Amino acid sequence: MRLKGRVHKFGDDVNTDEIIPAKYLVTTDPKELAKHCLEGRSKDFAKKVKPGDIVVAGRNFGCGSSREHAPLAIKGCGVSCVIASSFARIFFRNCINMGLPILESEKAAKEAKQNDNWKIDLSKGEIKNITKKRVYKVQPFPKFLKRIISSGGLMSYISSKEGKERRKRKAT
Protein backbone atom coordinates (compact mmCIF):
# COMPACT_ATOMS: atom_id res chain seq x y z
CA MET A 1 0.00 0.00 0.00
CA ARG A 2 1.33 3.45 -0.96
CA LEU A 3 0.42 6.61 0.92
CA LYS A 4 1.14 10.24 0.20
CA GLY A 5 0.52 13.31 2.27
CA ARG A 6 1.62 16.35 4.20
CA VAL A 7 3.30 16.04 7.60
CA HIS A 8 1.75 17.30 10.84
CA LYS A 9 4.52 17.24 13.40
CA PHE A 10 4.06 16.65 17.14
CA GLY A 11 6.45 16.19 20.07
CA ASP A 12 6.98 13.47 22.69
CA ASP A 13 4.40 11.80 24.96
CA VAL A 14 1.29 12.86 23.04
CA ASN A 15 -1.37 11.31 25.28
CA THR A 16 -4.84 10.05 24.50
CA ASP A 17 -6.43 12.88 26.51
CA GLU A 18 -4.76 15.25 24.06
CA ILE A 19 -5.74 13.18 21.04
CA ILE A 20 -9.37 13.05 22.14
CA PRO A 21 -10.36 14.57 25.51
CA ALA A 22 -12.64 12.38 27.67
CA LYS A 23 -15.51 14.86 27.44
CA TYR A 24 -16.02 13.81 23.81
CA LEU A 25 -16.12 10.08 24.59
CA VAL A 26 -19.90 10.00 24.61
CA THR A 27 -19.97 8.86 20.99
CA THR A 28 -18.24 6.26 18.85
CA ASP A 29 -18.84 8.11 15.57
CA PRO A 30 -15.44 8.67 13.87
CA LYS A 31 -16.65 11.84 12.08
CA GLU A 32 -17.84 13.37 15.35
CA LEU A 33 -14.59 12.40 17.15
CA ALA A 34 -12.52 13.73 14.23
CA LYS A 35 -13.77 17.28 14.89
CA HIS A 36 -11.77 17.34 18.13
CA CYS A 37 -8.80 15.26 17.04
CA LEU A 38 -5.52 16.25 18.74
CA GLU A 39 -7.11 19.43 20.06
CA GLY A 40 -5.15 19.06 23.29
CA ARG A 41 -1.94 19.69 21.33
CA SER A 42 -3.06 21.76 18.37
CA LYS A 43 -6.29 23.70 18.50
CA ASP A 44 -6.72 23.87 14.72
CA PHE A 45 -5.34 20.48 13.64
CA ALA A 46 -8.82 19.11 12.90
CA LYS A 47 -9.49 22.10 10.61
CA LYS A 48 -6.13 22.01 8.83
CA VAL A 49 -5.78 18.27 8.27
CA LYS A 50 -6.54 16.93 4.79
CA PRO A 51 -7.31 13.35 3.74
CA GLY A 52 -4.05 11.44 3.25
CA ASP A 53 -2.02 13.62 5.63
CA ILE A 54 0.51 12.00 7.94
CA VAL A 55 0.89 12.49 11.69
CA VAL A 56 4.53 12.39 12.80
CA ALA A 57 5.49 12.41 16.45
CA GLY A 58 8.27 11.77 18.94
CA ARG A 59 8.46 9.15 21.69
CA ASN A 60 5.58 7.32 23.38
CA PHE A 61 2.81 8.51 21.05
CA GLY A 62 -0.67 7.62 22.31
CA CYS A 63 0.23 7.10 25.96
CA GLY A 64 -2.46 7.07 28.62
CA SER A 65 -5.92 5.61 28.28
CA SER A 66 -6.93 2.57 26.25
CA ARG A 67 -9.64 4.49 24.43
CA GLU A 68 -9.86 3.29 20.84
CA HIS A 69 -11.56 6.60 20.18
CA ALA A 70 -8.02 8.01 19.82
CA PRO A 71 -6.98 6.08 16.68
CA LEU A 72 -10.62 6.29 15.57
CA ALA A 73 -10.52 10.12 15.72
CA ILE A 74 -7.22 10.14 13.79
CA LYS A 75 -8.63 7.78 11.18
CA GLY A 76 -11.82 9.84 11.05
CA CYS A 77 -9.78 12.89 10.02
CA GLY A 78 -8.55 11.01 6.99
CA VAL A 79 -4.99 10.69 8.31
CA SER A 80 -3.35 7.93 6.26
CA CYS A 81 -0.54 6.93 8.61
CA VAL A 82 1.03 7.74 11.98
CA ILE A 83 4.80 7.65 12.31
CA ALA A 84 6.56 8.07 15.64
CA SER A 85 9.87 7.38 17.36
CA SER A 86 7.90 4.99 19.58
CA PHE A 87 4.28 4.19 20.45
CA ALA A 88 2.53 3.49 23.73
CA ARG A 89 1.57 -0.17 23.63
CA ILE A 90 -2.24 -0.03 23.86
CA PHE A 91 -2.35 2.63 21.15
CA PHE A 92 -0.07 0.43 19.03
CA ARG A 93 -2.39 -2.57 19.52
CA ASN A 94 -5.45 -0.51 18.75
CA CYS A 95 -3.97 0.71 15.45
CA ILE A 96 -2.98 -2.82 14.37
CA ASN A 97 -6.38 -4.17 15.42
CA MET A 98 -8.42 -1.51 13.62
CA GLY A 99 -6.20 -1.17 10.59
CA LEU A 100 -4.74 2.33 10.97
CA PRO A 101 -1.23 2.14 9.45
CA ILE A 102 1.56 3.04 11.85
CA LEU A 103 5.33 2.83 11.60
CA GLU A 104 8.15 3.35 14.07
CA SER A 105 11.10 5.36 12.79
CA GLU A 106 13.05 7.55 15.14
CA LYS A 107 15.18 9.06 12.39
CA ALA A 108 12.30 9.90 10.06
CA ALA A 109 10.34 11.36 12.97
CA LYS A 110 13.27 13.46 14.18
CA GLU A 111 14.07 14.92 10.78
CA ALA A 112 10.46 15.65 9.83
CA LYS A 113 9.25 19.24 9.66
CA GLN A 114 5.70 20.55 9.64
CA ASN A 115 4.22 20.51 6.09
CA ASP A 116 6.96 18.30 4.58
CA ASN A 117 5.63 16.11 1.80
CA TRP A 118 6.01 12.40 2.39
CA LYS A 119 5.44 9.20 0.46
CA ILE A 120 5.15 5.93 2.32
CA ASP A 121 5.35 2.42 0.90
CA LEU A 122 3.96 0.19 3.62
CA SER A 123 4.76 -3.12 1.99
CA LYS A 124 8.38 -2.12 1.36
CA GLY A 125 8.66 -0.41 4.75
CA GLU A 126 9.94 2.77 3.19
CA ILE A 127 9.36 6.42 4.05
CA LYS A 128 10.31 9.08 1.51
CA ASN A 129 10.60 12.68 2.66
CA ILE A 130 10.08 14.29 -0.75
CA THR A 131 10.66 17.82 0.55
CA LYS A 132 14.04 16.88 2.05
CA LYS A 133 14.82 14.19 -0.58
CA ARG A 134 15.54 11.57 2.10
CA VAL A 135 14.58 7.93 2.32
CA TYR A 136 14.17 5.94 5.54
CA LYS A 137 13.92 2.18 5.85
CA VAL A 138 11.58 0.90 8.53
CA GLN A 139 11.87 -2.37 10.45
CA PRO A 140 9.16 -4.62 8.98
CA PHE A 141 6.41 -5.89 11.28
CA PRO A 142 6.74 -9.42 12.64
CA LYS A 143 4.88 -12.09 10.63
CA PHE A 144 2.10 -12.45 13.17
CA LEU A 145 1.20 -8.76 13.05
CA LYS A 146 1.47 -8.75 9.26
CA ARG A 147 -1.21 -11.45 9.18
CA ILE A 148 -3.59 -9.29 11.23
CA ILE A 149 -2.79 -6.21 9.14
CA SER A 150 -3.24 -8.02 5.83
CA SER A 151 -6.57 -9.47 7.02
CA GLY A 152 -7.73 -5.88 7.50
CA GLY A 153 -7.64 -5.84 11.30
CA LEU A 154 -8.27 -8.16 14.22
CA MET A 155 -11.98 -8.75 13.65
CA SER A 156 -11.50 -9.90 10.06
CA TYR A 157 -8.47 -11.92 11.17
CA ILE A 158 -10.44 -13.87 13.77
CA SER A 159 -13.46 -14.31 11.56
CA SER A 160 -11.33 -15.78 8.76
CA LYS A 161 -9.41 -17.90 11.27
CA GLU A 162 -12.57 -19.09 13.05
CA GLY A 163 -14.14 -19.83 9.68
CA LYS A 164 -11.13 -21.90 8.67
CA GLU A 165 -11.19 -23.83 11.96
CA ARG A 166 -14.90 -24.48 11.61
CA ARG A 167 -14.44 -25.82 8.07
CA LYS A 168 -11.58 -27.99 9.33
CA ARG A 169 -13.76 -29.40 12.13
CA LYS A 170 -16.53 -30.13 9.64
CA ALA A 171 -14.14 -31.91 7.31
CA THR A 172 -12.81 -34.24 10.01
Added chain:
Amino acid sequence: MGMTITEKILAAHTNRKRVEPGEFIEAKVDIALGNDITAPLAIEEFRKSGVKKVFDRSKVVLVPDHFTPNKDAPSAQQAKILRDFAKEQNLKYYFDVGRMGIEHALLPEQGIVGPGDLIIGADSHTCTYGALGAFSAGVGSTDLAAVMITGKLWFKVPETIRFIYRGKLNKWVSGKDLILYTIGDIGVDGALYKTMEFTGEAVSSLSMDSRFSMCNMAIEAGAKSGIIAPDKITLEYAKKHCSLFQPKADPPLADTVHCSLPTSDPDANYCEIREYDCSKIEPQVAFPHLPSNTKPVSEVGNIPLDQVVIGSCTNGRMEDLRIAAKVLKGRKIPSYIRLIIIPATQNIYLQAVKEGLTEIFLEAGGVVSTPTCGPCLGGHMGVLAEGEKALATTNRNFKGRMGHPKSEVYLSNPAVAAASAIKGRIAHPTEI
Protein backbone atom coordinates in the same frame (compact mmCIF):
# COMPACT_ATOMS: atom_id res chain seq x y z
CA MET B 1 16.87 -20.80 32.44
CA GLY B 2 13.98 -20.14 34.81
CA MET B 3 10.88 -18.13 34.07
CA THR B 4 9.35 -15.01 35.53
CA ILE B 5 5.90 -15.14 37.08
CA THR B 6 4.55 -13.33 34.01
CA GLU B 7 6.06 -15.87 31.58
CA LYS B 8 4.63 -18.72 33.69
CA ILE B 9 1.11 -17.33 33.64
CA LEU B 10 1.27 -16.65 29.90
CA ALA B 11 2.68 -20.15 29.21
CA ALA B 12 -0.04 -21.77 31.32
CA HIS B 13 -2.73 -19.91 29.38
CA THR B 14 -1.19 -21.01 26.08
CA ASN B 15 -1.00 -24.66 27.16
CA ARG B 16 2.75 -24.62 26.88
CA LYS B 17 5.70 -25.34 29.15
CA ARG B 18 7.38 -22.03 28.45
CA VAL B 19 7.19 -18.83 26.46
CA GLU B 20 10.00 -16.42 25.57
CA PRO B 21 9.99 -12.62 25.67
CA GLY B 22 9.34 -11.17 22.21
CA GLU B 23 7.29 -14.17 21.11
CA PHE B 24 3.73 -13.67 19.83
CA ILE B 25 1.18 -15.94 21.47
CA GLU B 26 -2.57 -16.41 21.51
CA ALA B 27 -3.56 -16.98 25.11
CA LYS B 28 -6.76 -18.01 26.85
CA VAL B 29 -8.36 -15.17 28.77
CA ASP B 30 -9.95 -15.75 32.19
CA ILE B 31 -11.73 -12.43 32.56
CA ALA B 32 -12.44 -9.70 29.99
CA LEU B 33 -13.63 -6.31 31.21
CA GLY B 34 -15.26 -3.31 29.56
CA ASN B 35 -16.69 -0.01 30.80
CA ASP B 36 -19.18 2.61 29.60
CA ILE B 37 -16.56 4.29 27.39
CA THR B 38 -14.85 1.29 25.83
CA ALA B 39 -17.53 -1.42 25.78
CA PRO B 40 -19.96 0.33 23.38
CA LEU B 41 -17.30 0.15 20.64
CA ALA B 42 -16.58 -3.50 21.49
CA ILE B 43 -20.28 -4.37 21.45
CA GLU B 44 -20.61 -2.64 18.07
CA GLU B 45 -17.77 -4.82 16.71
CA PHE B 46 -19.25 -7.93 18.35
CA ARG B 47 -22.59 -7.29 16.63
CA LYS B 48 -20.94 -6.69 13.25
CA SER B 49 -19.27 -10.11 13.49
CA GLY B 50 -22.64 -11.83 13.42
CA VAL B 51 -21.77 -13.97 16.46
CA LYS B 52 -24.76 -14.30 18.77
CA LYS B 53 -23.31 -15.32 22.16
CA VAL B 54 -20.23 -14.30 24.13
CA PHE B 55 -17.75 -17.15 24.66
CA ASP B 56 -18.59 -17.45 28.36
CA ARG B 57 -21.23 -15.43 30.22
CA SER B 58 -19.25 -15.61 33.46
CA LYS B 59 -16.01 -14.31 31.95
CA VAL B 60 -17.17 -11.09 30.31
CA VAL B 61 -17.56 -8.33 32.90
CA LEU B 62 -19.21 -4.97 32.23
CA VAL B 63 -18.93 -2.05 34.65
CA PRO B 64 -20.41 1.32 33.67
CA ASP B 65 -18.28 3.46 36.01
CA HIS B 66 -16.78 6.35 34.06
CA PHE B 67 -19.67 8.72 33.39
CA THR B 68 -22.17 7.14 35.77
CA PRO B 69 -24.53 7.98 37.39
CA ASN B 70 -25.17 9.21 33.84
CA LYS B 71 -23.80 12.73 33.49
CA ASP B 72 -25.81 13.64 30.37
CA ALA B 73 -28.02 12.16 27.67
CA PRO B 74 -25.22 10.85 25.39
CA SER B 75 -23.48 9.11 28.32
CA ALA B 76 -26.82 7.66 29.41
CA GLN B 77 -27.11 6.23 25.92
CA GLN B 78 -23.66 4.62 26.23
CA ALA B 79 -24.46 3.10 29.62
CA LYS B 80 -27.69 1.75 28.16
CA ILE B 81 -25.76 -0.12 25.48
CA LEU B 82 -23.97 -2.01 28.28
CA ARG B 83 -27.17 -2.65 30.24
CA ASP B 84 -29.01 -3.99 27.19
CA PHE B 85 -26.08 -6.19 26.18
CA ALA B 86 -25.64 -7.55 29.72
CA LYS B 87 -29.32 -8.47 29.85
CA GLU B 88 -29.34 -10.00 26.39
CA GLN B 89 -26.20 -12.08 27.08
CA ASN B 90 -27.30 -12.85 30.64
CA LEU B 91 -23.87 -11.80 31.89
CA LYS B 92 -23.04 -13.02 35.37
CA TYR B 93 -21.06 -9.89 36.22
CA TYR B 94 -22.75 -6.62 35.38
CA PHE B 95 -22.84 -3.84 37.95
CA ASP B 96 -25.30 -0.99 37.61
CA VAL B 97 -25.48 2.16 39.74
CA GLY B 98 -26.08 1.12 43.33
CA ARG B 99 -23.97 -2.01 42.99
CA MET B 100 -21.39 -0.42 40.73
CA GLY B 101 -17.89 0.47 41.87
CA ILE B 102 -14.80 1.68 40.07
CA GLU B 103 -13.94 -1.42 38.04
CA HIS B 104 -10.39 -1.96 39.30
CA ALA B 105 -11.45 -1.79 42.94
CA LEU B 106 -14.63 -3.76 42.29
CA LEU B 107 -13.33 -6.85 40.48
CA PRO B 108 -10.84 -7.89 43.20
CA GLU B 109 -13.33 -7.04 45.95
CA GLN B 110 -15.96 -9.24 44.31
CA GLY B 111 -13.45 -12.06 43.86
CA ILE B 112 -13.86 -12.01 40.08
CA VAL B 113 -10.09 -11.90 39.58
CA GLY B 114 -7.44 -13.79 41.49
CA PRO B 115 -3.80 -14.95 41.57
CA GLY B 116 -2.57 -16.73 38.44
CA ASP B 117 -5.37 -15.38 36.25
CA LEU B 118 -4.96 -13.83 32.82
CA ILE B 119 -7.14 -10.74 32.66
CA ILE B 120 -7.66 -8.19 29.93
CA GLY B 121 -9.69 -5.04 30.17
CA ALA B 122 -10.56 -2.31 27.73
CA ASP B 123 -9.21 0.18 30.23
CA SER B 124 -5.58 1.10 30.62
CA HIS B 125 -5.59 0.65 34.42
CA THR B 126 -6.49 -3.02 34.10
CA CYS B 127 -2.86 -3.59 35.13
CA THR B 128 -4.11 -3.07 38.73
CA TYR B 129 -4.87 -6.80 39.22
CA GLY B 130 -1.18 -7.61 38.92
CA ALA B 131 -1.18 -6.88 42.66
CA LEU B 132 -2.89 -10.27 43.10
CA GLY B 133 -0.17 -12.08 41.18
CA ALA B 134 -2.17 -12.15 37.96
CA PHE B 135 -1.16 -11.18 34.42
CA SER B 136 -3.41 -8.28 33.71
CA ALA B 137 -3.20 -5.80 30.86
CA GLY B 138 -5.16 -2.95 29.36
CA VAL B 139 -6.22 -3.38 25.75
CA GLY B 140 -8.56 -1.67 23.28
CA SER B 141 -12.20 -2.16 22.40
CA THR B 142 -11.50 -4.33 19.34
CA ASP B 143 -9.39 -6.59 21.56
CA LEU B 144 -12.33 -6.86 23.95
CA ALA B 145 -14.67 -7.73 21.07
CA ALA B 146 -12.28 -10.45 19.88
CA VAL B 147 -12.13 -11.97 23.38
CA MET B 148 -15.91 -11.80 23.76
CA ILE B 149 -16.10 -13.98 20.66
CA THR B 150 -13.12 -16.34 21.00
CA GLY B 151 -12.04 -16.23 24.65
CA LYS B 152 -8.50 -15.70 23.41
CA LEU B 153 -6.23 -12.79 22.58
CA TRP B 154 -2.85 -12.14 20.98
CA PHE B 155 0.04 -10.94 23.11
CA LYS B 156 3.69 -10.26 22.64
CA VAL B 157 5.38 -11.87 25.63
CA PRO B 158 6.89 -8.90 27.46
CA GLU B 159 10.36 -8.60 28.90
CA THR B 160 10.36 -8.03 32.64
CA ILE B 161 12.06 -5.31 34.65
CA ARG B 162 12.53 -6.31 38.26
CA PHE B 163 12.24 -3.55 40.85
CA ILE B 164 13.59 -4.29 44.30
CA TYR B 165 12.45 -2.04 47.15
CA ARG B 166 14.79 -2.45 50.10
CA GLY B 167 14.34 -1.41 53.71
CA LYS B 168 11.39 -0.06 55.63
CA LEU B 169 8.93 2.55 54.49
CA ASN B 170 8.98 5.96 56.12
CA LYS B 171 5.86 7.20 57.88
CA TRP B 172 3.12 8.42 55.51
CA VAL B 173 4.74 6.57 52.58
CA SER B 174 2.52 4.11 50.72
CA GLY B 175 2.50 2.05 47.54
CA LYS B 176 1.42 5.20 45.70
CA ASP B 177 4.67 6.93 46.67
CA LEU B 178 6.80 3.97 45.64
CA ILE B 179 5.23 3.92 42.19
CA LEU B 180 5.37 7.71 41.76
CA TYR B 181 9.02 7.63 42.81
CA THR B 182 9.69 4.83 40.34
CA ILE B 183 7.94 6.60 37.45
CA GLY B 184 9.90 9.73 38.36
CA ASP B 185 13.04 7.64 38.04
CA ILE B 186 12.37 5.76 34.78
CA GLY B 187 10.00 8.18 33.01
CA VAL B 188 6.59 7.77 31.37
CA ASP B 189 8.01 5.38 28.76
CA GLY B 190 10.64 3.81 31.01
CA ALA B 191 8.92 0.41 30.93
CA LEU B 192 7.38 0.63 27.46
CA TYR B 193 6.02 -2.77 26.29
CA LYS B 194 7.49 -4.39 29.43
CA THR B 195 6.29 -5.89 32.69
CA MET B 196 7.23 -4.25 35.96
CA GLU B 197 7.73 -6.86 38.66
CA PHE B 198 7.72 -5.33 42.12
CA THR B 199 9.72 -7.18 44.77
CA GLY B 200 11.67 -6.60 47.98
CA GLU B 201 10.87 -6.44 51.68
CA ALA B 202 9.18 -3.04 51.43
CA VAL B 203 6.70 -4.43 48.88
CA SER B 204 6.12 -7.54 51.01
CA SER B 205 5.16 -5.23 53.88
CA LEU B 206 2.51 -3.43 51.80
CA SER B 207 -1.20 -4.06 52.31
CA MET B 208 -3.23 -5.29 49.34
CA ASP B 209 -4.77 -1.81 48.96
CA SER B 210 -1.31 -0.28 48.66
CA ARG B 211 -0.23 -3.00 46.21
CA PHE B 212 -3.25 -2.27 44.04
CA SER B 213 -2.25 1.43 43.88
CA MET B 214 1.25 0.44 42.91
CA CYS B 215 0.34 -1.95 40.09
CA ASN B 216 -2.42 0.42 38.96
CA MET B 217 0.15 2.99 37.83
CA ALA B 218 2.48 0.61 35.94
CA ILE B 219 0.80 1.90 32.77
CA GLU B 220 2.02 5.42 33.61
CA ALA B 221 5.55 4.15 32.96
CA GLY B 222 4.34 2.68 29.67
CA ALA B 223 4.30 -0.88 31.05
CA LYS B 224 2.13 -3.67 29.72
CA SER B 225 1.55 -4.92 33.24
CA GLY B 226 2.74 -4.64 36.82
CA ILE B 227 2.94 -7.68 39.03
CA ILE B 228 3.63 -8.69 42.62
CA ALA B 229 4.11 -12.39 43.35
CA PRO B 230 1.39 -13.73 45.65
CA ASP B 231 2.38 -14.15 49.30
CA LYS B 232 0.66 -14.52 52.68
CA ILE B 233 -1.08 -11.16 52.34
CA THR B 234 -2.36 -12.04 48.85
CA LEU B 235 -3.54 -15.44 50.06
CA GLU B 236 -5.46 -13.91 52.92
CA TYR B 237 -7.11 -11.44 50.58
CA ALA B 238 -7.95 -14.07 47.99
CA LYS B 239 -9.41 -16.42 50.60
CA LYS B 240 -11.63 -13.64 51.88
CA HIS B 241 -12.78 -12.35 48.51
CA CYS B 242 -12.36 -15.05 45.91
CA SER B 243 -14.98 -17.73 46.48
CA LEU B 244 -13.39 -19.83 43.75
CA PHE B 245 -10.08 -19.73 45.50
CA GLN B 246 -8.26 -23.04 45.45
CA PRO B 247 -4.47 -22.87 45.57
CA LYS B 248 -3.09 -24.82 42.65
CA ALA B 249 0.28 -26.08 41.60
CA ASP B 250 3.03 -23.83 40.35
CA PRO B 251 3.03 -23.29 37.40
CA PRO B 252 -0.73 -23.02 37.20
CA LEU B 253 -2.65 -25.20 34.79
CA ALA B 254 -4.44 -23.33 32.06
CA ASP B 255 -7.84 -24.65 32.94
CA THR B 256 -7.71 -24.02 36.65
CA VAL B 257 -8.91 -20.59 35.91
CA HIS B 258 -8.83 -19.02 39.31
CA CYS B 259 -6.24 -18.54 41.92
CA SER B 260 -2.98 -20.34 41.45
CA LEU B 261 0.16 -19.17 43.12
CA PRO B 262 2.93 -18.63 40.59
CA THR B 263 6.26 -17.02 41.51
CA SER B 264 9.36 -16.10 39.54
CA ASP B 265 12.21 -18.60 39.48
CA PRO B 266 15.48 -17.50 41.12
CA ASP B 267 17.21 -17.79 37.73
CA ALA B 268 14.47 -16.03 35.76
CA ASN B 269 15.61 -13.68 33.05
CA TYR B 270 15.13 -9.94 33.65
CA CYS B 271 15.99 -7.32 31.05
CA GLU B 272 16.83 -4.93 33.84
CA ILE B 273 17.01 -4.87 37.64
CA ARG B 274 16.59 -1.64 39.61
CA GLU B 275 16.97 -1.28 43.35
CA TYR B 276 15.66 1.43 45.63
CA ASP B 277 16.44 2.24 49.24
CA CYS B 278 13.07 3.04 50.79
CA SER B 279 14.59 4.89 53.73
CA LYS B 280 15.30 7.69 51.21
CA ILE B 281 11.77 7.85 49.81
CA GLU B 282 9.31 10.35 51.28
CA PRO B 283 5.74 11.06 50.10
CA GLN B 284 5.85 12.09 46.45
CA VAL B 285 3.98 14.70 44.43
CA ALA B 286 3.77 14.56 40.64
CA PHE B 287 3.65 18.01 39.08
CA PRO B 288 1.74 18.89 35.90
CA HIS B 289 1.60 17.55 33.24
CA LEU B 290 3.20 14.13 33.57
CA PRO B 291 3.15 11.48 36.31
CA SER B 292 6.95 11.39 36.01
CA ASN B 293 7.39 15.03 37.16
CA THR B 294 7.78 13.94 40.75
CA LYS B 295 9.23 15.72 43.77
CA PRO B 296 9.38 14.78 47.43
CA VAL B 297 6.57 16.64 49.20
CA SER B 298 9.12 18.58 51.30
CA GLU B 299 10.43 20.21 48.13
CA VAL B 300 7.19 21.34 46.47
CA GLY B 301 7.19 24.93 47.76
CA ASN B 302 3.99 26.93 48.00
CA ILE B 303 1.33 25.51 45.66
CA PRO B 304 -2.12 26.91 46.54
CA LEU B 305 -5.02 24.65 45.61
CA ASP B 306 -8.64 25.01 44.52
CA GLN B 307 -9.68 21.38 44.79
CA VAL B 308 -8.60 18.10 46.35
CA VAL B 309 -9.88 14.75 45.09
CA ILE B 310 -9.48 11.55 47.10
CA GLY B 311 -10.65 8.50 45.19
CA SER B 312 -10.20 6.69 41.83
CA CYS B 313 -9.02 3.20 40.88
CA THR B 314 -5.65 4.21 42.30
CA ASN B 315 -6.60 5.41 45.78
CA GLY B 316 -10.29 5.05 46.57
CA ARG B 317 -9.99 1.96 48.76
CA MET B 318 -10.62 1.42 52.46
CA GLU B 319 -7.03 2.04 53.56
CA ASP B 320 -7.00 5.30 51.58
CA LEU B 321 -10.19 6.58 53.19
CA ARG B 322 -8.98 5.58 56.66
CA ILE B 323 -5.71 7.49 56.22
CA ALA B 324 -7.55 10.54 54.88
CA ALA B 325 -9.98 10.42 57.81
CA LYS B 326 -7.13 10.13 60.28
CA VAL B 327 -5.65 13.36 58.95
CA LEU B 328 -8.99 15.18 58.58
CA LYS B 329 -10.56 14.13 61.89
CA GLY B 330 -11.81 17.12 63.88
CA ARG B 331 -10.46 19.61 61.36
CA LYS B 332 -12.06 21.96 58.86
CA ILE B 333 -10.88 22.76 55.39
CA PRO B 334 -10.75 26.45 54.35
CA SER B 335 -13.96 27.76 52.80
CA TYR B 336 -12.39 28.30 49.37
CA ILE B 337 -11.22 24.69 48.99
CA ARG B 338 -13.35 21.91 47.51
CA LEU B 339 -12.66 18.47 48.93
CA ILE B 340 -14.27 15.63 46.95
CA ILE B 341 -14.04 12.14 48.36
CA ILE B 342 -15.11 9.18 46.24
CA PRO B 343 -15.20 5.72 47.82
CA ALA B 344 -14.33 3.33 45.01
CA THR B 345 -17.09 0.76 45.55
CA GLN B 346 -20.47 0.49 47.19
CA ASN B 347 -19.02 -1.81 49.90
CA ILE B 348 -16.20 0.62 50.62
CA TYR B 349 -18.77 3.41 50.85
CA LEU B 350 -20.89 1.40 53.28
CA GLN B 351 -17.87 0.47 55.38
CA ALA B 352 -16.81 4.13 55.49
CA VAL B 353 -20.27 5.03 56.78
CA LYS B 354 -20.13 2.28 59.42
CA GLU B 355 -16.68 3.37 60.61
CA GLY B 356 -17.79 6.99 60.86
CA LEU B 357 -15.38 8.13 58.14
CA THR B 358 -18.04 9.85 56.06
CA GLU B 359 -19.02 11.87 59.11
CA ILE B 360 -15.41 13.04 59.50
CA PHE B 361 -15.29 14.01 55.82
CA LEU B 362 -18.58 15.86 55.89
CA GLU B 363 -17.75 17.69 59.12
CA ALA B 364 -14.42 18.74 57.64
CA GLY B 365 -16.32 20.43 54.80
CA GLY B 366 -15.81 17.75 52.17
CA VAL B 367 -18.36 16.03 49.96
CA VAL B 368 -18.66 12.27 49.61
CA SER B 369 -19.77 11.00 46.22
CA THR B 370 -21.20 7.72 45.05
CA PRO B 371 -18.53 5.58 43.29
CA THR B 372 -17.51 6.94 39.88
CA CYS B 373 -14.34 7.63 37.88
CA GLY B 374 -15.89 11.11 37.47
CA PRO B 375 -13.34 13.89 37.90
CA CYS B 376 -10.22 11.74 37.32
CA LEU B 377 -10.75 11.97 33.57
CA GLY B 378 -12.59 15.29 33.60
CA GLY B 379 -15.93 13.55 33.21
CA HIS B 380 -18.11 14.97 35.97
CA MET B 381 -18.29 15.42 39.77
CA GLY B 382 -15.53 18.00 40.04
CA VAL B 383 -14.30 19.29 36.68
CA LEU B 384 -11.77 22.16 36.86
CA ALA B 385 -12.10 25.72 35.50
CA GLU B 386 -9.38 27.63 33.63
CA GLY B 387 -6.34 28.25 35.80
CA GLU B 388 -7.51 26.08 38.68
CA LYS B 389 -5.18 23.71 40.52
CA ALA B 390 -6.16 20.37 42.00
CA LEU B 391 -4.29 17.81 44.05
CA ALA B 392 -5.68 14.35 43.39
CA THR B 393 -4.96 10.80 44.49
CA THR B 394 -5.68 9.75 40.90
CA ASN B 395 -3.17 8.47 38.35
CA ARG B 396 -2.85 10.99 35.51
CA ASN B 397 -2.09 14.68 35.46
CA PHE B 398 -2.01 15.20 31.70
CA LYS B 399 -2.88 18.65 30.39
CA GLY B 400 -6.63 19.18 30.69
CA ARG B 401 -7.18 15.74 32.21
CA MET B 402 -9.53 17.04 34.93
CA GLY B 403 -11.23 19.73 32.89
CA HIS B 404 -10.07 22.98 31.30
CA PRO B 405 -6.91 22.65 29.18
CA LYS B 406 -5.39 25.43 31.31
CA SER B 407 -6.08 23.74 34.64
CA GLU B 408 -3.43 21.81 36.57
CA VAL B 409 -3.46 18.45 38.34
CA TYR B 410 -0.93 17.33 40.96
CA LEU B 411 -0.83 13.72 42.12
CA SER B 412 -0.17 12.36 45.61
CA ASN B 413 -1.16 9.77 48.19
CA PRO B 414 -4.34 10.24 50.31
CA ALA B 415 -2.49 11.45 53.44
CA VAL B 416 -0.83 14.29 51.54
CA ALA B 417 -4.13 15.06 49.80
CA ALA B 418 -6.00 15.30 53.10
CA ALA B 419 -3.30 17.45 54.71
CA SER B 420 -3.28 19.69 51.64
CA ALA B 421 -7.06 20.14 51.79
CA ILE B 422 -6.70 21.45 55.36
CA LYS B 423 -3.81 23.75 54.52
CA GLY B 424 -5.21 24.97 51.20
CA ARG B 425 -1.84 24.25 49.61
CA ILE B 426 0.21 21.14 49.00
CA ALA B 427 1.33 20.06 52.47
CA HIS B 428 3.06 17.23 54.31
CA PRO B 429 0.84 15.31 56.75
CA THR B 430 3.32 16.13 59.52
CA GLU B 431 2.31 19.79 59.19
CA ILE B 432 -1.11 18.92 60.60
